Amino acid sequence: MVIQEETIDKSSVIPIYYQLFKLIEEQIRRGDLKPGESLPTEHEISSRFEISRMTVRRAISELVSAGMVYAQQGRGTFVATPKLDNIIFELNDFNQEIKQRGLNYKTTLLEAKIIKADAELREKFQVGEEHKRFLYFRTVLAAEHERLSYEVKYTLYSKSKPILESELKDPSLPGLIAAHTEYMPMSSKRVLQVAACSEKEAAILGIAPCSPVFLIEQTIYDQDLKTVGWSKAVYRGDRYKLTSYDGWYKKD
């Protein structure tokens, strides 16, 4: 497969590896290089453009990262088939979309208190009798006076700097834990389910009981995989959705 030579400018401020990456990417997108076909060898590209093989490898490694080609030692480098059957839903924050719409959103703190550890909480946090106290608080997010989500959060309690109400309204539980406990959140697990909301949740969100909702439970761990935080969030099913893009979109 012939790669156009005239589009590499070695004196450009744009890195050579990046120019080459874009060049090959474009050929794949246009269909000049089809899935399963092989790229020229690294040595061949290197000598054709009179650039170092290491620079060629840098360009190819970018293509590999983008999932557009794959390399096989001893055989060659080949154009990949777009994988469209993966599902990857990603968002920085479930509420980000709401915020980005520029709506007038507001977080309300419904309740916040120190509670005694009961058996269920100790089970969740895998702690014994020595931990008697947890911080417990509940928040509601609303936009344009419509309530959108309801969250219940728990963390291990440790006396430290006083916590401001504004901090409890911050959606980031890991951030709160990092700032106000001795623990450093290192990883987190989330489980997303659909559910019919309870009467209590329905009343808080102002929707009909049994309406379908997103339910996200988050568990936060420190570096020893000790549970240091837990939250359960309910999101109105008619106001949230997740969108995912797969394959080879151009995003230049």
Place this chain on the structure above:
Amino acid sequence: MVIQEETIDKSSVIPIYYQLFKLIEEQIRRGDLKPGESLPTEHEISSRFEISRMTVRRAISELVSAGMVYAQQGRGTFVATPKLDNIIFELNDFNQEIKQRGLNYKTTLLEAKIIKADAELREKFQVGEEHKRFLYFRTVLAAEHERLSYEVKYTLYSKSKPILESELKDPSLPGLIAAHTEYMPMSSKRVLQVAACSEKEAAILGIAPCSPVFLIEQTIYDQDLKTVGWSKAVYRGDRYKLTSYDGWYKKD
């Protein structure tokens, strides 16, 4: 910050860059290197281990990919703070979990036919009067005689190799399109919502009407972003969930 020297073995079959990557990763996990702290400079690591700076850079680039450090030109390289507020739900196939449980699952083809394009379909596929025919089919996935999901799928129809029933049962619509049309799927968009299932869907899945369900609509595009396939899938809310892990898990 001191990095242990004795753990790099230049004669090992394990690449040097990988040993160094693991070495620094471990120090970050253990907390020897804390978020915000700087790594030794590339030159310093290079000379301390008596390895090339390019090799050091390779190790650091792996750490950057893992999200554990970030580099700033002219300043240095720093340990990142784990980002736990992202949400990334990922699965190769929404049904993969079901299959992995080793359950006896089965896909049933409910209906398959060539249909005339109506205005709604032409709108969805952004085609004019020239496309009169679409392939339309519906499938149900069951495991252990319990119906789990229901899917409705459309593709542009083009006369080609005959399609086997087994191919219509395959969950991959992009695969079917690649194999039996002139189009090459290159990208795809999915929207996930929660919904209360309709009476028809409830009857098919054997659940109560208005039960909460996952609803995933997928649109498949070719390289020119022309729509070449569309599907709508309904998944029982009480049988599916999405799990996401964030932060610095070890997965050795």
Place this chain on the structure above:
DNA sequence: CAGTGGTCTAGACCACCAT
């Protein structure tokens, strides 16, 4: 200005694959 990371070179040796 000195020090940092970013790019690039022109080689080298190796493991792996196909023939």
Place this chain on the structure above:
DNA sequence: TGGTGGTCTAGACCACTGG
């Protein structure tokens, strides 16, 4: 055995940051 990608070297020059 020859060709491929994987690793590694010992330099070089640059752009950017900070004092």
